[in-house]
Amino acid sequence: MTQNHAVPGGAHFAFTDRWGGVSAAPYDSLNLGGAVGDDPASVRANRELTARSLGLDPAQVVWMHQVHGNEVVMVAPPGPRGLGGTPTPWGDGPVPEADAVVTTRPGLALAVLTADCVPVLLADPVAGVAAAAHAGRPGLVAGVVPAAVEAMVGLGASPERIIAVTGPSVCGSCYEVPAAMRDEVATVVPESRATTSWGTPSVDVAAGVHAQLARLGVRNSEKSDICTMESGDHFSYRRERSTGRLAGYVWLDGGIS
Secondary structure: OEEEEEEOOOEEEEEEOOOOOOOOOOOOOOOOOOOOOOOHHHHHHHHHHHHHHOOOOHHHEEOOEOOOOOOEEEEEOOEEEEOOOOOOOOOOOOOOEOOEEEEOOOOOEEEEEEOOOEEEEEEEOOOOEEEEEEEOHHHHHHOHHHHHHHHHHHOOOOOOOOEEEEOOEOOOOOOEOOHHHHHHHHHHOHHHEEEOOOOOEEEOHHHHHHHHHHHOOOOEEEEOOOEOOOOOOOOOHHHHOOOOOEEEEEEEOOOOO
16 A cells, blocks of 8 residues: 655655556546545545555644645645745645645644656755655746755754655656657756657656756656556556546654653
């Protein structure tokens, strides 16, 4: 159901696949996305199942209303707030409209939903700062990952200490786009330029994300080798259209006060 690993210093990273939940087709079975047409009760059950399998309190998982932008929300008691914005509750309360969340709160899990886009999990265990970002093609161009790293640094993180892990996403060999679109993205992030396995223009979003991280001084990074479009064990919007959403989770050791 999940790939979960911890690193020295108390940071945890986890990614789900599509199995082990209660959703019916075409969302079978561990759909964690609440805005794809699935039964809301099934989504709630799936989120609870996943959180408990990770040793997390489901009420202490922060979700986002993702919009393919570069807005970063800082999560601090009593809830999420846009940088300079008004706090709102997490759990069953309103979710922030953003594509990255950052926290210094131990034990609070940050979640990102994907079904081909790149889930980016970040942590500096020494500074006690974690972040999660949703990087699709628009978010890559908009700079959501640099914005998340900048927010972490503002809270005391150091790029040299940040650990970055990206999860399953569509690969550059499968993400076909028009040539003009590839050129537009590559103008901003040259490392994203790619070609499909059948010889047409494509974008490698994950490669672009890791290039951005490297330019920011984040050297400790890990990239999943799973392509969601190729893997039947993962949801893929490009392959299925009507489908569920995977989730990536990051959290720091410690209880909730």
